[in-house]
Amino acid sequence: MRRVAKISAACLATAALALSATACGSTSSEKDSGSGKSSGSDKNGVKIGLAFDVGGRGDHSFNDSAARGADKAKSEFGGSLKELTAKTSDTEADREQRLSDLADAGYNPIIGVGYAYANSMTKVAAKYPKTTFGIVDSVVNTKNTDSIVFTEEQGSYLAGVAAALKSKSHHVGFIGGVDVPLIKKFEAGFVQGVQDTDKKIKIERQYLSHGSDTSGFASPDKGKEAAQGMLDKGADVIYTAAGSSGNGAIEAVSGKKGAWAIGVDSDQYNIPGLAKYKNSILTSVVKNVDVGVYDLIKSVKDGKPLTGTNSYSLAEKGVTLATSGGFIDDLKAKLDAAQQDIVDGKIKVKTTP
Incomplete structure (x- = not known):
């Protein structure tokens, strides 16, 4: 279930960890769960940042699948989970600010759920090389990003x-x-x-x-x-x-x-x-977005964060x-x-x- 096909040449980074979330303020809603500290990871777990696409948790579909992966990881590894949800009025500036705020707050990994985060994550991931980012349904070519794609x-x-x-x-x-x-x-x-x-x-x-x-x-x-x-x-x-x-x-x-x-x-x-x-x-x-999200969080927890393009296929x-x-x-x-x-x-x- 968790065998992943590498389809681009990115190496496994040993840098510190991160996971992407969505914007705050008037363009997003947010939710915190758990107890994490300000560092990207503590001895008891990881600080997961989850940036949902429009619809967010409760859409009964795409976002909920990502949420299941994050929930499973938090249950197994402890730590905290911060959720932010995009609105249809989001601009690129909103998405960039959202990801930057999560990185500044020490969330690691930071996962963007949806292709709409591709451009903003490309910019933000380059500014925070010691944070591990993940994006679902798109490819971001930075050394510290796990691009989670499906057939x-x-x-x-x-x-x-x-x-x-x-x-x-x-x-x-x-x-x-x-x-x-x-x-x-x-x-x-x-x-x-x-x-x-x-x-x-x-x-x-x-x-x-x-x-x-x-x-x-x-x-x-x-x-x-x-x-x-x-x-x-x-x-x-x-x-x-x-x-x-x-x-x-x-x-x-x-x-x-x-x-x-x-x-x-x-x-x-x-x-x-x-x-x-x-x-x-x-x-x-x-x-199975939940599998891709869980795999990334686990890799960060294990100190061997996934990067590059990882394709989850029918096979x-x-x-x-x-x-x-x-x-x-x-x-x-x-x-x-x-x-x-x-x-x-x-x-x-x-x-x-």
Whole structure:
């Protein structure tokens, strides 16, 4: 589970440690837990700084996965955890200040949850060479940063296979939070999986926001509206990669008999906040952000911080397809075969639509 493929040449730093968090003041919310001192690490644990993307802890998806990794590390190693959550109004200056404040306060490691921290972390990590930073879903080329990336397209391909096999209307949909390269990986894999399974299936596609507008990751109302529109057109399986906006899409799908939602990042069937919709959640493309976050914190605790680019792939269970609810049990043979073909390189999954 924790075997990591190194895909860039960064060495393991022996410098001191750090973890990234989000901005304070009017552009973020914050939460402290535990008892740490002002140093980056003490004899009883580590000082973890966690900078969430928009939506923060409680989004039932991406941020919650990162939170599980930090919570596990804090439980095992002790110390403290400081959480800061971005707002959609954040500027680069806000993100830089957030990371700098955490570094100044001695948090180490400092983890930025989401690609939006890439530019700010590049600048801040260079200013604090003795702090270990981590970023999820992007690559920062500084010697003291662990870039935690995933093969989202591979898990999404399997979701596409499942959607094609389950759809009775031969009509499915994909909803993306923001039309950025990361989310287009989800779309590309899903569409390829659908089309490789049944070329005649119609595929609806929609993004909730564009460019620097990240509201598409934190707008359940937009997710619900987009999903309802697809359902009205005849789609009966909808895959949403849009953070907490996906909660709205799942709600919409639950209102149509025979329709299925496919969740993302966390196993959304098992999320308490979505319990009343769980019988409509076919599966989820689980991205084990918690594993990447935990691995980084543990490496800092052990005095051998991870750096460079670490890729968590389907072969290493960095991405998986959830089986909770048993709704895809009847598809197991075909899904297992598709997964093995990806792992063996027989299927090359695209990263762009």
